[in-house]
Each structure stands twice: as structure tokens, then as C-alpha cells.
Amino acid sequence: MTLWTHNEGRVSTLQDDVEAYEKYFAAKNLTATCVDSVDWIEPQTWLKRKFTGTRRRKSHGTMEPCLEDEMFFGQESPFDKLEELLNDDEKVLEIILHVRNQLNISFSKQLADRIKFLFDLSKEEYPEEVAILPESLRNFVGFLQSATNLRYPDVVLSPSKNIRAQWRTGPNRHFAVEFLPTGDAHFVIFTPDPMHPDKTIRMSGLASIDSLMETVQPHGVLTWSSQ
Amino acid sequence: MKGDPIPDQDHISRYCSAMRCTENGQVTGTAFQLSQIEKYLSVNWLEFFHLANRQEEIREVRKVLRLKLGAKAKIAVLNVGETISYVRTRSPDARNLSMLHEPEEDDPSHTGIYGFQYDDRLIADLIAEIVQEIYPAREIE
Numbered sequence: 001m002t003l004w005t006h007n008e009g010r011v012s013t014l015q016d017d018v019e020a021y022e023k024y025f026a027a028k029n030l031t032a033t034c035v036d037s038v039d040w041i042e043p044q045t046w047l048k049r050k051f052t053g054t055r056r057r058k059s060h061g062t063m064e065p066c067l068e069d070e071m072f073f074g075q076e077s078p079f080d081k082l083e084e085l086l087n088d089d090e091k092v093l094e095i096i097l098h099v100r101n102q103l104n105i106s107f108s109k110q111l112a113d114r115i116k117f118l119f120d121l122s123k124e125e126y127p128e129e130v131a132i133l134p135e136s137l138r139n140f141v142g143f144l145q146s147a148t149n150l151r152y153p154d155v156v157l158s159p160s161k162n163i164r165a166q167w168r169t170g171p172n173r174h175f176a177v178e179f180l181p182t183g184d185a186h187f188v189i190f191t192p193d194p195m196h197p198d199k200t201i202r203m204s205g206l207a208s209i210d211s212l213m214e215t216v217q218p219h220g221v222l223t224w225s226s227q
Numbered sequence: 228m229k230g231d232p233i234p235d236q237d238h239i240s241r242y243c244s245a246m247r248c249t250e251n252g253q254v255t256g257t258a259f260q261l262s263q264i265e266k267y268l269s270v271n272w273l274e275f276f277h278l279a280n281r282q283e284e285i286r287e288v289r290k291v292l293r294l295k296l297g298a299k300a301k302i303a304v305l306n307v308g309e310t311i312s313y314v315r316t317r318s319p320d321a322r323n324l325s326m327l328h329e330p331e332e333d334d335p336s337h338t339g340i341y342g343f344q345y346d347d348r349l350i351a352d353l354i355a356e357i358v359q360e361i362y363p364a365r366e367i368e
Contacts, residue, residue: 114250121246125297154249159262159345166255171356176256178348188256188349202319204349 091134092119095141105144106227107152114155115163122157129161135181136162139209143179147213149226167225172200175221177212185209191219233326235308239270239338240288242364245299254303254361256352260345267339272328273304275336285362291334292364300364305357313357314350322350 096119100112115137122131140163144150153165158178166176174190186206193199207215233239247258261268271291273284285302311324324342331337343350 118246121244121297121299125244125246125295154253154255156248156255156257157246158257159260164255164257166249174352176348176352186346186348188352190352200317202317202349202353 088130088134089119089123092132092137095134095137099141103141103145105148110152111144111155118155118157122161131161132157132163133161133181136179139163139181139183139185140165140179143177143185143209143212146210151225151227153225167221169224173224175216175225179209183209185212187212187216189216189219189221191221194220229328229330231328233272233307233328233338234274235306235311237272237274237307238284238304238359239272239307239310239326239340240285241268241270241303241305242288242292242296243301243303245297245301248299248301252299252301252361254301254355254358256348256355258301258303259340259351259354260348261343261351263345265345267327267329267341268343269329270305270326270338270340271334271336272326272338273336275328281360286366288336289364289366291336296364298365302362302364303358304360304362305354306359309359310354310357314353317353318350322347324350 092115096112096115099108099115103111105111115132119131122129140155151167153167156164156166158164162178162180164176164178166174168174168176172190172192174188176188178186180186184206185208186204188202188204190200190202193201201219203219205215241258243254243258248254259268271288273281273288276284276287278284278287281304285304288302289296307326311326314322314324322342324340326338326340329337329339340354
């Protein structure tokens with residue numbers, strides 16, 4: 001398993017992680033100056049910090065895990081994160097299957113094919129990373145189910161592996177939505193100015209997916225994005 | 228030289244994975260979005276190569292790109308001055324981009340587009356609108 005650690009900016013393997021932890025553990029605990037009892041839970045905080053890139057310490061002189069890390073990460077197993085990475089791809093494949101077989105929209109099969117294409121491509125280009133963030137895909141599918149009558153969008157992946165859907169018929173008829181895993185959506189709209197049709201209103205914003213259509217409808221996006 | 232602005236009349240190219248392109252091969256704004264760890268958008272300065280035509284410049288870009296070039300990926304070409312002006316006149320905050328030479332040992336034409344962040348999706352969509360030419364990332368045999 002090879003992982004990209006953002007803050008350290010390098011690729012490492014699980015074997016590297018084990019060896020690196022062994023060195024760190026030996027340096028910290030197998031010395032004559034060690035006065036604390038051995039903390040057998042520490043690998044999880046060490047590994048969690050490594051995945052998230054956080055290396056905060058209470059002070060320059062200690063390697064103790066800081067309180068904020070503990071509160072944020074809770075008491076997961078050190079390999080939970082790895083399991084999440086592995087399972088995310090399976091979750092995405094399940095959602096694709098759902099889109100193909102159970103989603104009640106006219107372009108469900110075409111959409112499933114497109115998402116599978118993006119999944120395969122993402123896996124090919126970044127084999128050690130999650131292909132598509134499953135929560136983003138789930139939110140996108142949920143949005144399509146609730147906002148019926150939308151045309152088939154152009155679907156692409158953002159650098160963060162979020163689904164981004166785009167309905168565009170021209171430079172002043174552009175509606176793009178990136179579905180964030182949090183349940184929010186970042187949207188961009190280019191639409192004709194109703195008072196000056198030769199001018200274009202350009203705006204972007206963040207809304208919950210539940211209120212997205214209500215937020216963007218007044219700007220006329222359905223005139224080019226609905227069937 | 229590192230940090231020099233690229234002349235307005237010159238051109239830059241951007242590698243665009245097929246994940247960032249539509250099914251009919253159009254480049255979308257996601258191709259110009261930064262990731263959260265990037266400080267600038269990496270592109271290549273085409274006139275740096277001093278070659279006779281665009282085809283030769285693109286061939287050179289293919290050589291220097293250290294990425295695995297995807298079968299359906301694209302290389303998008305933009306004019307420097309037009310891109311800066313387009314974004315400045317159309318973005319709600321009159322955003323001023325700059326394109327600065329960032330040569331690397333194995334990629335001396337490497338250039339950075341500065342002036343926007345990873346969450347500036349509107350700016351990325353505007354840049355995608357001003358793409359002048361699109362080439363296959365892999366040379367057609």
C-alpha cells in the first residue's frame with residue numbers, strides 16, 4: 001500500500017510506515033532517559049498524524065500527542081484509515097451499481113457508464129489513492145434523485161476527487177456544481193443579466209445540497225439545465 | 228530566469244487529464260483547479276523552446292511532462308495576455324493573474340499561474356473558457 005502524505009510531499013509505503021514507526025519508537029522509548037511507561041496506544045496517534053500531515057507537539061522538546069489531535073481523531077485503530085481507503089472504492093462501485101439498476105432517471109445507464117469510466121481512469125492515474133470520494137458521489141446521486149427533470153450533465157472529477165457536474169450550453173449559460181463530501185455544494189453560475197441580456201452575471205457560492213436548487217433557480221439555470 | 232513574467236503575446240500549455248474533460252473532449256474548469264497543496268498552477272511556456280511551430284512545441288511538452296500521459300488526456304493551449312485580461316475583466320473581484328517562469332532542472336519551460344487558490348472554482352472555469360487550442364496528450368501514431 002502506497003500513500004501520499006500531503007504535508008510531507010512524498011510517497012511512502014505501509015512497510016515504510018512500519019519501519020519509520022519502529023525507529024521512532026526505539027528512539028523515544030528504548031533509551032536510558034525514558035521515564036514514562038511505554039504507551040502501547042501511541043502507534044495510532046503517530047499513524048493518524050502521519051496520514052493527516054499534522055506533526056503538532058506540545059512543545060519543541062516532547063513528542064507527546066497533543067490534546068487537539070486526540071479530541072479530533074478519537075480512539076480509532078491505526079489501520080482504520082487504511083481500511084477506509086480500501087473500502088471507499090468498493091463503496092463507489094456499489095453506488096455505480098445502484099445508479100445503473102435502481103436510479104429512476106432517464107440517463108441512469110449513461111451516467112453509470114460515465115462514473116465507471118472516471119473511476120477506472122482515476123485508478124489508472126493514481127492507483128494508490130481513492131478513485132472517487134464516495135460521499136461526494138452519494139451526494140451527487142441524491143441531488144439528481146431530488147432535482148428531477150435535469151438534463152444529463154457533463155460529469156468530471158475535481159483534483160480533490162469530488163464529483164463535479166456541469167450544465168453548459170454557452171459562455172453565458174453555465175451551471176457547474178462540485179459536490180463536497182460534507183453535504184455542501186460549491187456552485188458556479190454564468191447567466192444572462194435579465195436587465196441587460198448582452199451582459200453576463202457571474203457568481204459562485206456554497207450551499208447545502210438540500211437548498212442548492214432553491215438557491216440557484218432564481219438565476220435561471222433551469223432554462224438550460226432542465227430537460 | 229526564475230520569476231520572470233511570461234510575455235503577453237506568448238502561449239502556455241496545460242496537461243488536462245481525461246478526468247477533467249467532458250465526454251466530447253472539452254476541457255472543463257477542473258483542469259485549472261489547484262489542489263490544496265499547490266501554490267500555483269503548473270503549465271509549460273511554449274515559446275521557450277524556440278521551435279518553428281505549435282506541433283513541435285507540443286511534441287517537446289510531451290517529452291518534458293513527467294506524468295504518465297493518459298490515452299484520452301489533452302494538452303490545452305492558452306495565450307498569456309488574453310487569459311490574464313479575460314479573467315480580470317470577467318471575474319467579480321477583477322482578479323489579476325500572473326504567469327511566472329518557474330524553470331526546473333528537467334523541465335526548463337515550467338511556468339506557474341499565480342493569483343488564485345484551490346477553491347477559486349469560478350476563476351478556473353473562466354480560464355477554461357479562454358483555451359485556444361486542444362491537442363491529444365499522447366502523440367497519435
